[in-house]
Amino acid sequence: EVQLVESGGGLVQPGGSLRLSCAASGFIFSTYHMNWVRQAPGKGLEWISYISVTSTTTYYADSVKGRFTISRDNAKNSLYLQMNSLRAEDTAVYYCVRPAGWYFDLWGRGTLVTVSS
Amino acid sequence: QSVLTQPPSVSGAPGQRVTISCTGSGSNIGAGHDVHWYQHLPGTAPKLLIFDNTNRPSGVPDRFSGSKSGTSASLAITGLQAEDEADYYCQSSDTSLSGRVFGGGTKLTVL
Numbered sequence A: 001e002v003q004l005v006e007s008g009g010g011l012v013q014p015g016g017s018l019r020l021s022c023a024a025s026g027f028i029f030s031t032y033h034m035n036w037v038r039q040a041p042g043k044g045l046e047w048i049s050y051i052s053v054t055s056t057t058t059y060y061a062d063s064v065k066g067r068f069t070i071s072r073d074n075a076k077n078s079l080y081l082q083m084n085s086l087r088a089e090d091t092a093v094y095y096c097v098r099p100a101g102w103y104f105d106l107w108g109r110g111t112l113v114t115v116s117s
Numbered sequence B: 001q002s003v004l005t006q007p008p009s010v011s012g013a014p015g016q017r018v019t020i021s022c023t024g025s026g027s028n029i030g031a032g033h034d035v036h037w038y039q040h041l042p043g044t045a046p047k048l049l050i051f052d053n054t055n056r057p058s059g060v061p062d063r064f065s066g067s068k069s070g071t072s073a074s075l076a077i078t079g080l081q082a083e084d085e086a087d088y089y090c091q092s093s094d095t096s097l098s099g100r101v102f103g104g105g106t107k108l109t110v111l
Helices: none
Strands: A003-007 A010-012 A018-025 A034-039 A045-051 A058-060 A068-073 A078-083 A092-100 A103-107 A111-115 B009-012 B018-023 B036-040 B047-050 B064-069 B072-077 B086-093 B100-102 B106-110
Touching: A003 A092, A003 A103, A018 A092, A018 A111, A034 A068, A034 A078, A034 A103, A045 A068, A045 A092, A045 B100, A058 A068, A103 B036, A103 B047, B009 B018, B018 B086, B018 B106, B047 B064, B072 B086
Parallel strands: A010 A111, B009 B106
Antiparallel strands: A003 A018, A018 A078, A034 A045, A034 A092, A045 A058, A068 A078, A092 A103, A092 A111, B018 B072, B036 B047, B036 B086, B064 B072, B086 B100, B086 B106
């Protein structure tokens, strides 16, 4: 089955760190660029990061630039998001997302990150 | 504030037709970037509904259709069904930003 499964979410204090993982299966992960998208409670979707197939190119939304780092391990069919200096406004469901051209054709079910003291 | 603007909510009775608008600007939709639509039921993975303005992925009923004109786009749903009750998001690209941009989402209620 073609799917993306996120993990690693949880409760973390402001200023803390968390690492999200995304396990891909059912398709050739190493041939796809990948993204992270998040949704804060009661808010819309927000694209936050992109990584190219060979990890040579990464992009970040201004809201997370300098604090979050996207990475991947093609041998393990996995995508990661290292989140540092977390803030209350980073509280959201984080989705691992596969792009097809300029849109997203495969989404995971998400993992919830709560930043609170 | 989302880069693309959608109405917070729309509603319709079963069998009726509803439309959801998505308004952008000259740096995204108006710059010629395509618009895509997603259906999202809370707790589930968002689902691609329309890509490249008007195209439906395999398995999406033809009750769903998309259009684009100028700096705006629309999603139309005909023959409303109870199962259509969900949140709908438009998405495009922005010339002045380094990634994709989304609308704020529209909650569809089937009366």
